[in-house]
Structure formats: structure tokens, C-alpha cells
Amino acid sequence: MIYFSNIKISSILLVIFIALMFAIPNFFSKEQLNSFPSFIPKQQVNLGLDLQGGSHLLLEVDTVEIIKERLENLNSDVRRVLKKNNIQYSNFKNTDDNLKFVVEEFPAEIQKEISELSISNSQNILQMGDQTNLVILREENEVSISFTDEFVKLAVSNAVAQSLEIVRRRIDELGTREPSIQRQGSSRIIIQLPGIDDPDRIKALLGQTAKLTFQLVDTSMSYDPLNPKKAPVGSEILPSDADDSFKYIVKKRVMVGGENLVDAQPGFDPQTNEPIVSFRFDRLGASKFGRVTQQNVGKPFAIILDDTVISAPVIREAILGGSGQISGGFDSDEANDLAILLRAGALPAPLIILEERSVGPDLGADSIEAGQYAAIIGFVAVILFMMFVYRYFGFLADIALIINLFMVLGILSLFQATLTLPGIAGIILTIGMAVDANVLIFERVKEEIRSGSKMINAVENGYKRALSTILDANITTLIAAVILFFMASGPVRGFSITLAIGIFTSVFTAFTFTRLLISIYAKSLKPSLVGMKIND
Amino acid sequence: MIDIANTKIDFLKSRIITFIFSSVLVVLSFGAFFVSGLNFGIDFKGGTLIEIETENEIEIAGLRDNLNSLSLGDVQVQEFGSKNNLLIRVEQQSGGDQIQQNVVEIVKTSLNSYLSSEVNFRRTEVVGPKVSGELIQSGAIAILAAVFAMLIYIWFRFEWQFSLGAVVALIHDVILTIGVFSITQLEFNLPIIAAILTIVGYSMNDTVVVYDRVRENLRKHRSKNIIDLLNLSINETLSRTIVTSVTTLLALLSLFIFGGEVIKGFTFAMIWGVVVGTYSSIFVAAPLLNYLDVKREWNTTSAVDSTR
Numbered sequence: 001m002i003y004f005s006n007i008k009i010s011s012i013l014l015v016i017f018i019a020l021m022f023a024i025p026n027f028f029s030k031e032q033l034n035s036f037p038s039f040i041p042k043q044q045v046n047l048g049l050d051l052q053g054g055s056h057l058l059l060e061v062d063t064v065e066i067i068k069e070r071l072e073n074l075n076s077d078v079r080r081v082l083k084k085n086n087i088q089y090s091n092f093k094n095t096d097d098n099l100k101f102v103v104e105e106f107p108a109e110i111q112k113e114i115s116e117l118s119i120s121n122s123q124n125i126l127q128m129g130d131q132t133n134l135v136i137l138r139e140e141n142e143v144s145i146s147f148t149d150e151f152v153k154l155a156v157s158n159a160v161a162q163s164l165e166i167v168r169r170r171i172d173e174l175g176t177r178e179p180s181i182q183r184q185g186s187s188r189i190i191i192q193l194p195g196i197d198d199p200d201r202i203k204a205l206l207g208q209t210a211k212l213t214f215q216l217v218d219t220s221m222s223y224d225p226l227n228p229k230k231a232p233v234g235s236e237i238l239p240s241d242a243d244d245s246f247k248y249i250v251k252k253r254v255m256v257g258g259e260n261l262v263d264a265q266p267g268f269d270p271q272t273n274e275p276i277v278s279f280r281f282d283r284l285g286a287s288k289f290g291r292v293t294q295q296n297v298g299k300p301f302a303i304i305l306d307d308t309v310i311s312a313p314v315i316r317e318a319i320l321g322g323s324g325q326i327s328g329g330f331d332s333d334e335a336n337d338l339a340i341l342l343r344a345g346a347l348p349a350p351l352i353i354l355e356e357r358s359v360g361p362d363l364g365a366d367s368i369e370a371g372q373y374a375a376i377i378g379f380v381a382v383i384l385f386m387m388f389v390y391r392y393f394g395f396l397a398d399i400a401l402i403i404n405l406f407m408v409l410g411i412l413s414l415f416q417a418t419l420t421l422p423g424i425a426g427i428i429l430t431i432g433m434a435v436d437a438n439v440l441i442f443e444r445v446k447e448e449i450r451s452g453s454k455m456i457n458a459v460e461n462g463y464k465r466a467l468s469t470i471l472d473a474n475i476t477t478l479i480a481a482v483i484l485f486f487m488a489s490g491p492v493r494g495f496s497i498t499l500a501i502g503i504f505t506s507v508f509t510a511f512t513f514t515r516l517l518i519s520i521y522a523k524s525l526k527p528s529l530v531g532m533k534i535n536d
Numbered sequence: 537m538i539d540i541a542n543t544k545i546d547f548l549k550s551r552i553i554t555f556i557f558s559s560v561l562v563v564l565s566f567g568a569f570f571v572s573g574l575n576f577g578i579d580f581k582g583g584t585l586i587e588i589e590t591e592n593e594i595e596i597a598g599l600r601d602n603l604n605s606l607s608l609g610d611v612q613v614q615e616f617g618s619k620n621n622l623l624i625r626v627e628q629q630s631g632g633d634q635i636q637q638n639v640v641e642i643v644k645t646s647l648n649s650y651l652s653s654e655v656n657f658r659r660t661e662v663v664g665p666k667v668s669g670e671l672i673q674s675g676a677i678a679i680l681a682a683v684f685a686m687l688i689y690i691w692f693r694f695e696w697q698f699s700l701g702a703v704v705a706l707i708h709d710v711i712l713t714i715g716v717f718s719i720t721q722l723e724f725n726l727p728i729i730a731a732i733l734t735i736v737g738y739s740m741n742d743t744v745v746v747y748d749r750v751r752e753n754l755r756k757h758r759s760k761n762i763i764d765l766l767n768l769s770i771n772e773t774l775s776r777t778i779v780t781s782v783t784t785l786l787a788l789l790s791l792f793i794f795g796g797e798v799i800k801g802f803t804f805a806m807i808w809g810v811v812v813g814t815y816s817s818i819f820v821a822a823p824l825l826n827y828l829d830v831k832r833e834w835n836t837t838s839a840v841d842s843t844r
Contacts (some may be wrong), residue, residue, distance in 0.1 A: 050798075058667065060633070198657065203637065352633050356640075356662040363587070363658040363798075370796035378790030382783045389779055422727055425791055425799055429734070429806065432787030433741075436780045440745065443776045469748040472693055473741040479685045480737030484730055487678035492730045499734065 004516055012512040016403055019410035019505075026409055045412045048420035050491045051368050053361030054194040058354045059206065061163050061187045063156045064096055065349040067147065070155060071099055074134075077117050078145065085110055098146035106143055111136055114145065153186075159348040160187050167191065167351070169344035170205050188354070197360040201337070209306055209350050210341035212258030214289070217300040217312050218249045241308045242329045248309045250302045255292045260285025264342035266335040269327055275335035278325040279342060286322025294318035303328070305338070357490070371424035378428050379405070386435055390442050396517045397438040400509040404434050407505040408498060417501075420494030430502025436473070437510035441466045459518055463511075470510065474503050543771045547818055548763050548826065554819040558708060565715020574718055577725030578661060580675070582628035582668035584639040587659035590651060593619040602650050606642055617797035621658075633664035675729040679710060682736045690740075694747060697828035702743045705821035709739045709812045716808055727802040735809030738784070742777060742817040749773050750825060754832060762830070766822050774818075781814045 004012075025033055025044050033042050049056055071094055078099060082089050087110060092101040115132040133151035137144050147155070160183065167189060168181050180192040193199060218235040223246065231237050231249050240246045264279040281289055293301070293315050302312040303326050311328040330338065383401065386394035408427055412419055445462035453461060481503065484496035578585050596613050599622070603611040609627045616623040626643060629635045640660055647655050663671075683706055691699035713732055717724050749769040757765060785807065792803040 060666070197660075200641070207637075352664075353637050353662075354633050354664045355667045356637070356660065358660040360656065360658045362589075362656070367796055367798060370794060374791040374793070374795040377794055378787035381786040381790060385783060385786060421796075421799055422730060422802065425795065425802060428787050428791045428795070429784070432784035433738070433780070435783050436741075436776075439776050439779045439783075443773075443779075446775075447772070469745055472744045472748060476686060476689065476740035476744055477734075477737035479689060480682050480733045480740075483678050483682045483685065484733045487674050487681075488726070488730065492726055495727075495730050495734075 004519060009516060012516055015508075016407070016513065019407040019414075020403075022410035022414045023406040026413060041413070043413050043416065045409065045419045046416050047364075047368075048418045048423065048491055048494055049192060049194060049357070049364075050359050050421045051364045051419065051424075052194055053197050053359050053364040054192065055196045055199040055202075055356070055358040056490065057191040057193070057199060057203070057206075057356050058184070059167070059189045059191065059351045060354050061156070061160045061189070061348075062350045062352055063159070063187050066155055066159045067152060068094070068096055069349070070147070071097075074117075074145070075099055078114055081110065081113050081117060085113075098144045100142060100144045102141050103143060104141065106138055156187055160189070162348050163351065164189055166345050166347050167206060170340060171202065173340040173344060174202065174205070176202075189351070195361070197358050199356065199358060203353060203356075205337060205341065206351050206353075208341060209347040210258070210344070211306055211346040212261070212342060213254045213304045214256045214292070215250045215252070215254055215302050215304055216292070216296060217302050218251050219299060221249055223247045223249055238302075238304060238307055238309050241305075241310045248302055248312060250304070250309065250312075255301075256281065256285050256288045258342060258346050260288070261342055264339040266332065266339045267325075268332075269325070272327075274327050275330055275332040276325045276327040277335050277339045277342065278323065280323040283322070286320075289322060289324070290318060290320040294320075367421045367424075371421065371428075375424065375428050375431070379431050382431055382435065390439075393438075393442050393445075393518070396514050397435055397442070399517065400438060400514045401431065401434055403513055404502075404505045404509045405431065407509070408501050411501050411505070412498070417497050418494050419498070420491035422491050423494030423498045426495040426498030427502065430498065430506065433477070434502060434506035434509075437466075437470045437506055438514055440470055440473070441510065441514075463515060467511075470507060474507055478503050543774055544767075545771060545774070546767055547770045548767055548823050551819070551823040551826070554823070558816070558820055561715065562708060562711050565711050565718065568715055568718035572718055572721065574714070574724040575721045576672075577723040578625065578628075578663045578668070579726040580668050580672040580724070582636070582663050582665045584624075584626040584636065584643070584663075585659070585661040586624045586626075586640065586643055586657065587616060588622050588624065588647065589656040589658050590620045590622075591653045594622060594651065596622065599647075599650065603643065603646065606646055608639055608642065611643075621797075628665060628668075633666055636662050636664050671726060675726070678729060679732055679736070682733050683707065683710070686736065686740050690744070690747075694751060695831055697825060697830045698747050698751075701821050701824035701828055702740060702747065704824055705743055705816040706736055706739055708816050708820055709735055709809060712812050713805060713809055717805070722801055722804065725801070727799065728805050731802050731805035731809065734806055735813055738806075738810060739813030739816060742780075742813050743821040745776060746770060746773050746817050746822050747825075750822065750830075754830065758832065762826055766825060770818055770822050777814060777817065781810060784810050 022041050022043070024040065025042055028036075030044075033040075033044075036042070075092075075094055078101075079089075079092065082101075082103075087103055087105070089101045089103045093099070115134050115136060117134075133148050135146050135148055137146075164181065164183055171179050171181065171191065171193075176193055177195050179194075180190075182190045184190050191202075193202065196202065218232060221230075221232055221235075223237065224230060225245070228247070229237070234253070235249050235251050238248050238250055240248060260281050262280050262282045262285075264277055267276055267278055268274065269276045297315050297317060300312040300314050303310045310326060326338070379401075383398045386397050386401075388394070390397065405427070408430065411417075441462050444466045445458050448458035448461045448465075449455065478500060481496045481500040485493060485500070488496060596615065600611065600613040603613060603624065603626075608629065611627075612623075612625040614623050614625075615621065624643065626639050629639060640662060644657065683703060686706060687699050687703045690702045710732055713735060716722075717728065746769060749772055750766060753760070753765050753769050753772075757768075760768070788803055788807045788810065792800065792807060795803060
């Protein structure tokens with residue numbers, strides 16, 4: 001047990017050497033590292049947002065809204081089919097997950113026509129094959145139409161993927177340093193923004209769906225504050241961005257939409273010096289826009305963002321070049337953000353912020369400093385205590401402990417695992433617990449000596465006997481760390497990582513490095529070196 | 537030089553007393569839990585937490601009145617480590633996840649106008665009702681899963697008697713930890729769950745070392761009376777138990793004193809857990825084996841097995 005082949009010795013030393021090499025960069029600044037020779041690794045430990053400062057946002061795509069919107073589209077199609085076939089219906093209404101109406105009769109061919117409707121409607125958006133994606137139920141005279149579960153799942157999944165892409169574009173546009181944007185579960189998005197401790201602007205950017213439409217203002221009727229819900233059929237009432245008391249009546253038909261935009265840039269109107277956003281359409285958008293403006297000269301044309309009218313300028317002449325500008329009493333920051341939103345595209349559904357955690361850079365720095373203090377003091381205390389109890393063996397265990405710490409740092413750097421404040425706590429806890437393996441062995445050695453073994457046999461048997469205990473004892477802690485890893489997210493997960501790494505390194509060093517040291521001196525070992533009284 | 541060798545302490549002599557002692561603590565913990573519950577932090581209760589730092593000392597009472605007049609419901613203001621560091625907690629607003637976002641802005645605006653000096657917003661956390669509900673659920677599941685995993689592991693490595701004894705000790709430790717948080721009304725948040733899981737691991741670690749020795753002694757001393765055998769095992773591992781507990785506590789105390797305000801609660805939970813876990817290995821887990829009818833013929837079984 002205590003004799004090592006040269007190969008074993010070299011591989012033990014090699015593992016430790018590699019770990020040390022990866023730990024070293026953490027003790028130098030980035031500038032110093034750059035001046036080092038190239039064979040030295042340059043990766044430092046990846047600090048969590050709670051240590052470097054930054055913002056964590058958990059968003060959820062409003063899936064109810066996705067289905068609701070699709071049902072609204074379906075609504076007019078279904079009505080059209082019913083009308084075309086002269087089916088009398090009443091109480092037609094939309095709920096969050098279905099359409100309902102009451103009919104006297106509902107022939108099978110109508111039902112078929114409605115279900116085919118869903119196929120033609122969905123094929124280009126969602127590949128569902130020839131299957132209908134509608135569930136049509138009839139109970140007495142009431143018909144209810146809803147989407148199948150698969151369709152809902154697919155629609156949500158597509159919307160989330162699309163949202164992820166748009167969120168990424170919007171954040172990239174802001175030039176944030178190394179943002180991390182990930183999907184979580186079926187409908188969530190996690191955003192990590194290092195270095196940002198006040199994510200107000202980002203939250204504002206993400207809080208808008210940024211759906212831009214151009215719709216004609218309905219001039220057949222003007223908004224009547226005494227009768228605020230009255231609008232002609234096919235028109236809707238929308239609030240004005242500039243004036244809270246005023247509302248517009250606009251035609252529901254979308255003439256051109258934001259999906260046809262290819263570019264949007266903030267700027268200033270050369271005449272009024274007012275901030276504006278100028279935009280450019282793609283070919284399709286340009287021809288649509290040209291046709292509408294040509295046919296409606298002299299009429300007001302509403303520019304609508306997220307169901308609010310930004311402005312409704314009167315069309316002076318046909319705009320055929322496919323570009324235009326929006327002005328509407330916003331300042332230059334707002335113009336800038338609007339341009340970002342328009343360039344990045346509209347979100348398929350609103351995003352809801354479920355959780356926000358932001359840490360300022362100085363709290364992070366304070367935490368690192370406090371953690372370092374605590375680690376050094378705890379470390380010194382443990383080292384002294386071990387030397388006090390186990391004397392020479394304690395000293396060996398202390399060397400192992402130091403190596404152990406370097407290995408934890410090295411492994412963290414090598415795998416670019418994230419070190420968080422609880423993670424530092426995990427390392428400090430490891431300092432206390434890492435000596436356990438050595439303690440178990442030393443106690444065994446002492447027992448062997450007491451029962452009359454020679455020193456060298458005592459060491460050998462001590463290691464042999466302690467092995468299964470050490471494994472059992474550490475596996476229990478490892479189980480806890482693994483469960484924590486899978487259950488937790490963010491900073492707490494960092495704790496489980498350092499705890500698990502600490503368990504591995506402490507068992508490794510106890511069984512290789514300390515043993516190697518002890519074996520080197522095995523022949524000259526005396527009981528007093530283990531901290532035993534000589535007459536014991 | 538510490539050398540705790542050849543101790544012959546009769547740990548099981550007072551087992552009735554220590555069982556009663558532990559039972560009383562468990563009952564007290566349950567009582568406190570049902571009477572006053574836990575002081576859940578925003579991780580589990582939802583709401584908003586803002587840590588601020590100012591150049592001058594802040595008069596807390598005035599600020600508290602000011603923030604409570606914002607009609608955001610209950611707003612707590614407390615000192616956090618020093619006189620110009622404050623922690624502001626705003627309870628969860630009714631009306632879903634999106635509403636919670638307004639709180640930060642309202643509080644920030646109000647703070648900036650109320651306090652004349654520059655305000656440094658060190659930390660902002662907003663947890664909506666959906667996430668807090670999930671966190672509490674996954675926290676509870678994690679603890680149960682850990683205890684269950686230990687039960688299975690010990691059963692696998694030892695015998696069901698050991699597994700049962702170890703898990704009773706484990707549940708004892710978890711209940712006492714939750715109990716101490718209920719009695720002290722210290723904030724119970726996500727890191728505390730991590731601490732409890734670590735306690736589960738540590739307590740089990742301690743118990744396993746004692747049990748390992750018990751099993752070994754069962755093989756070695758076939759005819760020894762079980763009480764003497766348990767006492768012998770505890771005494772033989774006592775030195776290790778003490779040394780490891782002391783080193784772990786040294787590290788944790790250093791963290792508690794110097795590690796900063798943010799993780800104080802977390803460290804407190806672990807210090808408590810190490811003390812309780814060490815106690816329970818000696819005074820709960822080991823004595824329980826006396827009542828669980830452990831198998832005495834370890835070698836015989838393996839001999840039979842090998843002849844098959």
C-alpha cells in the first residue's frame with residue numbers, strides 16, 4: 001500500500017502539476033497574464049454574476065397570448081365559412097383557449113370545411129402534415145373549436161424559439177458585454193448580463209412586443225369621448241401615444257407590417273430638428289406601401305406600435321421609394337430604442353419577467369474580498385489545528401490541503417465552471433472537510449500503533465482499513481451535492497459545484513499525495529510524529 | 537497535543553435522557569413551525585429586495601414611514617451589516633408576475649428623492665409568484681430526495697437497520713435546523729435549502745463513520761453485548777469525530793465572522809447543522825441500533841455466500 005512505482009509517482013505529480021498550472025492564472029491580473037509565456041494557461045475562474053456584478057432575468061413567453069391570437073385569426077375564417085354556407089349562428093365568442101358559438105344545425109360537411117381551414121392555415125407556418133389541428137366539439141347546439149394539444153405545443157415551441165432569437169438581437173444591438181441568453185424549459189428564457197446592475201433599459205426593451213403596423217385612419221367617424229366604445233364595423237379604437245385623452249379610430253386591416261422592414265435608424269428631422277426614426281421596406285413592403293399611399297393621398301395614415309398610435313400623418317403624396325420616417329414627440333434615446341426594436345423585429349408574444357436579480361459591481365467586489373479573508377483565516381486556523389493534533393502528519397495533511405485548494409481552483413478554471421459567493425462558501429467548507437480523509441487515516445494509523453503494529457505496517461494497514469469508510473463517508477456528501485446541482489440554479493448551484501470538486505480533490509490527495517509523502521519517510525517514522533505520546 | 541485515545545465514555549448509559557432531550561427539541565421545532573412558521577425570504581414568498589448603501593447614516597424609522605406610504609403594502613427596512621447599508625423588502629404585490637416589476641422603479645424614485653445623499657443600489661432582487669412557488673416546491677423535493685437517497689445508499693452498503701437509524705438521525709437534524717430558523721425567525725431563503733442539503737450530507741458522513749466501525753466491531757467481537765459494542769465503536773471513532781467537527785467548524789466560523797452579510801444565514805445554518813449532526817451521530821444514530829436488532833453474524837453470511 002505504501003510503495004509506489006515510478007510511473008505512479010510521476011502520474012500523481014503530473015495531475016497535481018496540471019491542476020496547479022490551471023490555478024496559477026487566478027493570482028494575476030489580466031495584463032500580467034498577457035506578458036506570460038504562451039504555455040501557461042490564461043483562463044481564470046469564471047465569476048458568477050453575484051461576484052462580478054450583473055443582472056439575471058428570467059422571462060416567460062406569454063403562451064396564453066399566442067393561442068389567443070391564433071384563435072382570433074381563426075375567428076374570422078370560421079365566421080366566413082358559416083356565412084358562406086348560410087348557417088345561422090349566435091353567441092359567437094372567443095375564450096383563452098377556444099371559440100364558441102350556438103347553431104341550430106351543424107352539418108358534417110361544414111365541420112369538414114372548418115377543419116380543412118386549419119390545414120391550409122397552418123401548412124406554411126407549421127409543418128403538421130395533412131392532419132387537422134382543430135378539435136371541433138358539439139354539445140347540444142353549442143359548438144366549441146379549439147387547437148389540438150400537439151398544435152399548441154408546436155406553436156408555443158416555435159414562438160419561444162423566435163422570441164429567443166429576437167431577444168438576442170435586441171440585446172446584441174445594445175452592445176452588452178458577453179450576454180448569455182438561454183432557453184429554459186418549454187417557455188422560458190434566462191438572460192445573464194454581466195456588468196449591468198440596472199437593467200431598466202433592457203427590461204423596457206424586452207417589455208415591448210414591438211409590433212409595428214401601418215393602418216388607415218377611419219375618417220367616416222371621429223372619436224367621441226362620450227361614446228368611447230363606438231366604432232364602425234371593421235374599425236377599432238386605439239389610444240394615442242402623444243395624447244392620453246385622444247383616441248384614434250383606425251381601420252382594422254393592416255396595410256403594411258413591421259415584418260417587411262429591412263432597416264430602421266434613429267436620426268433628426270433636418271427641418272424641425274426633432275428626433276425621428278427612418279425606415280426602409282423590403283421589395284414587397286415597398287410596393288404595398290407605394291400602392292396604399294398612392295391610393296390614399298390626403299388621408300391620414302396611422303403608424304401603430306403595440307396597439308398604440310404613434311402618429312397619423314396625412315399622406316401628402318405617394319411614397320414609392322420604400323422608405324419613410326416616423327416622428328412622434330420622442331426624444332433621441334427613445335428614437336434609438338425604437339430603431340433597435342424595429343430592426344430586431346416583433347416578438348410573437350409578450351414576455352413576462354418572472355424573476356430579476358441584479359448585483360452592483362462593488363457588492364460583488366466586497367463579496368470576493370470577504371470571501372478571500374474568510375478563506376485565508378479559516379485556512380490558517382485549520383492548518384494550525386492539524387499541526388497541533390497530528391504534528392508531523394498534520395503538517396503533511398496541511399501540504400495536501402494547500403494542494404487541494406489549488407486543485408479546486410485549477411479544476412474550476414479548466415472547466416470554466418462558475419464561481420459564486422455560495423461557491424466560495426463551498427470552498428471554505430471544503431477546507432474544513434478535506435482534512436477528514438486524512439484524519440480518518442491518521443486515527444487508523446494510531447490505532448494500529450497502539451495495538452502493537454510496527455510503524456510501517458501501521459501506516460499500510462491504516463490506509464487499507466480507512467479506505468471503505470472514506471468512500472462511504474464522501475459518497476453521502478457527494479449525493480447531497482449532486483441533488484443540489486440538479487435542483488438549484490444560479491449562485492446556489494455554484495455551491496454544489498465547489499463542494500463536489502472539493503470532495504474529489506480531498507479524496508484524491510489523501511490517497512495519492514499524502515500517502516506518497518508518508519511513504520517517502522515511512523522508514524524513519526516514529527509514533528510521536530503522528531501526535532501520539534511516546535509512552536502510549 | 538491532543539490525543540483522545542482509549543476513552544471509555546459510556547455514551548449509551550444516558551440514552552433515555554438523550555432520546556427525551558432530542559424528542560423535546562423535535563417537538564419544540566414542530567411547535568415553533570406550526571405557531572410562527574418560517575420567515576420566508578423573497579425566494580419563497582415572492583416580492584422585492586433592494587440593498588442600498590449611502591454616504592451618510594440613514595435614519596431608518598423615517599425612511600420606513602416614507603416607504604410604507606407608497607401603498608406597496610408592507611415594506612421592511614433593516615440595517616444590513618453597517619449603519620449606511622440598508623436592506624429594503626417589499627412584499628409581493630397582488631396581480632401576477634408583471635406587476636412586481638413596478639415596485640423597483642417606485643422604490644428607487646422614492647429613495648432618490650427622500651435621501652439627500654447619493655444612493656448606491658447594491659442589489660436588486662424581484663421574485664414573482666410563479667417562481668417563488670416553484671422554488672419552494674423544488675427545495676422541499678430536493679431535501680426529501682436527498683434523505684431518500686441516503687436511505688437507499690446506507691441500506692445498500694449496510695443493512696436496513698443501519699439505514700433506518702441513520703435516516704432517523706438525519707430527519708432529526710433537518711427538523712432541528714428548520715426548528716431553529718422558526719424559533720429565531722431568521723430569514724429562510726434558497727441558500728438555506730443548500731445548507732440543509734449539506735447538513736444532510738455532513739450528518740450522514742459522520743454517522744457512516746460510526747456505523748462503519750460498528751459493523752467492523754460486530755465482525756470482530758461476536759459475543760460482545762451490543763451496548764458495549766456500540767460504546768466501543770463511538771469511543772474508537774470519537775477522536776476523528778471531534779477533529780473533523782473542529783476543523784469544519786473553524787472554517788465555518790471564519791466564514792461566519794469574515795464572510796460578509798450576504799451569506800451569514802447560510803453559514804449559521806451550516807454551523808448549527810454540524811453541531812447537531814455530530815450530536816446526532818453519537819447520541820441518536822448509534823444508540824438507535826440497540827433497538828433495531830442488528831444482525832450479528834456478518835462473517836457467517838458471507839461464508840455461506842462464498843460457498844454457494
